[in-house]
Amino acid sequence: KQEVTQIPAALSVPEGENLVLNCSFTDSAIYNLQWFRQDPGKGLTSLLLIQSSQREQTSGRLNASLDKSSGRSTLYIAASQPGDSATYLCAVILFGNEKLTFGTGTRLTIIP
Amino acid sequence: EPEVTQTPSHQVTQMGQEVILRCVPISNHLYFYWYRQILGQKVEFLVSFYNNEISEKSEIFDDQFSVERPDGSNFTLKIRSTKLEDSAMYFCASSGSRGTIYFGEGSWLTVV
Numbered sequence: 001k002q003e004v005t006q007i008p009a010a011l012s013v014p015e016g017e018n019l020v021l022n023c024s025f026t027d028s029a030i031y032n033l034q035w036f037r038q039d040p041g042k043g044l045t046s047l048l049l050i051q052s053s054q055r056e057q058t059s060g061r062l063n064a065s066l067d068k069s070s071g072r073s074t075l076y077i078a079a080s081q082p083g084d085s086a087t088y089l090c091a092v093i094l095f096g097n098e099k100l101t102f103g104t105g106t107r108l109t110i111i112p
Numbered sequence: 113e114p115e116v117t118q119t120p121s122h123q124v125t126q127m128g129q130e131v132i133l134r135c136v137p138i139s140n141h142l143y144f145y146w147y148r149q150i151l152g153q154k155v156e157f158l159v160s161f162y163n164n165e166i167s168e169k170s171e172i173f174d175d176q177f178s179v180e181r182p183d184g185s186n187f188t189l190k191i192r193s194t195k196l197e198d199s200a201m202y203f204c205a206s207s208g209s210r211g212t213i214y215f216g217e218g219s220w221l222t223v224v
Contacts, residue, residue, distance in 0.1 A: 034212065036215070043218045045215075046212050049211060098145075098210075100213060102155040103154070
């Protein structure tokens, strides 16, 4: 059974700093990995998708990396802004499956 | 930008009542999903739907639950006889292929 873990559960950093969020998964036979953002009481906004054959993806100030062999992904946020404050979730799909398995998320607070 | 829309945004229902949650997926998407998130917990997969049939379902998705795509645009989740533990945020999602999965804003269901 796939388990997805995100550490730390919460993180506070001053505005302008670069930061890294971590995601680990137990089964490396993943089809793809997706990072989402969730604002309180809201839906999930897709940030980045990394296919199993890829090592990283970039979108603006965000960069996600994938290391399947070690079962890890990181989300790098450059030059953080208060608007980046949210919960960040990673989720994986295994080959042969349809479902996303989610981590518990990291609640990020950017301090102005 | 195309989006997944869900109605209602919030519903309060009495235990034992039937509930139907509605979703309009992104128009050219082929894969449809329901997920739920109990307050303070992980997002959990319920069911996936492709080519007018269920393609995968979780243990949560028992006989109390059903899904339907009654026409070319709507995708519904029915809970036949709600229980207190069904209280959660229910997310509809869709994807065009087995790539990025896009989520709606969710429907809060409160069972009293």
